[in-house]
Amino acid sequence: MGVSEEKNETCGTVCLKYILFTFNFLFWLAGGVVMAVGVWTLVEKSDYISLLPSKTYAVSAYILVLAGAIVMVTGVLGCCATFKEKRRLLRMYFVLLLCIFLLEILAGILAYVYYQQLNEELKQNLRQTMIQKYKQKSYEHITSAVDKLQQEFKCCGSNSSSDWGESIWIRSSDAEGRVVPDSCCKTPTEFCGRRQHPSNIYKVEGGCMSKLEKFILEHLKIIGAVGVGIACVQIIGMVFTCCLYRSLKAEPY
Template identity: 45%
Template structure:
């Protein structure tokens, strides 16, 4: 069977020619690649920047959302290469694979975005019910939690979950009556060894950490949701373009 190359008239027939669709898809792939780098960057930044505080949460939704977006970002980088090769070679099978992978990325980013928005509404209630108990029962009992609490109190200029006086109920102090500290040293305005022996407002921070942690987590989750849901819409445009090019190439081959 002899293959006849489609005429230029057939390739350029209609309102959307093959060449036009190819150029638009190349441009889409560039935008798609930049979006993938953004998703990957936001996911990694969230994991690295707030890794210590994740141990203070009772659910894994926060970290799961970030990891989903990181995975989606990695997939995007692979998909853009497949897409460029499919468009350049006008390979219909590769275009189908490209469309399927765009759908996969769309689902990953949409799920990550929705999870972030849903959890943003729940994180305040979760922290209100669990943070005080975490401070009182795990400080000095769990190395990761202790490190997270100390970092938080220094970074947010706060002391205790709700108020500094809650440290009097902590297992850390109750099980060690010989300790002179009334609060951890990380509560102090100027952190020095054993500075927590005085809980005067001139020496320690009086505000609890819960509200600042809620605000910080909330902002991160809103950003994750906006990035996930916003960029997932870009994939819809790409899938439509890829399908249009596939149909155009099929029609030309039939012609």
């Protein structure tokens, strides 16, 4: 190999190192964003997850949290592998990139699949959950989620306030004369649910199903976009890793 070829190889390797280092730094930041989106999805509206019959929504968010954490660790490993020029570290880094890539594609696919079936699931289950489990023993988390849902989205019942007429709790003596839960009221106070006039409760505003569906669909779009978007960026990182790996001399055993 001539001197000029050696210089070109060295120059090319150095360029690849700095490009890959820059990528890893941005990748590390992206990992924090991915993990933050997953945590935000689980924590910000975690109560609503209990109202969904399928666990797909929660699983896709957990996958993002896991992928984000691995991304941040991988970013550090990538920087070490790049500057130490260790082929073994680069191999490990590439495998981790591939695993994260598959995880994030999976999160994106799950979000897309659930996006397609969400409307039907809510139609079939939200109303039954409200009328059968609200204020029932061992379903305190459902009660809390329904109250929060009705207050935050300014709605009452699944499709309308009349849904509460079939509620196990409303029909029992425990309701103490209420026709809707107090959380349906525009200004919640004890026993305000005894009067269902539109000036008192969210009657004309409609039910909660369409509002919850819209909220979850927006989150699913974010989960899907983040998962697939970061996964596509990783392809660039894997290409640069392969190039750097090939430019380095084999390590002696």
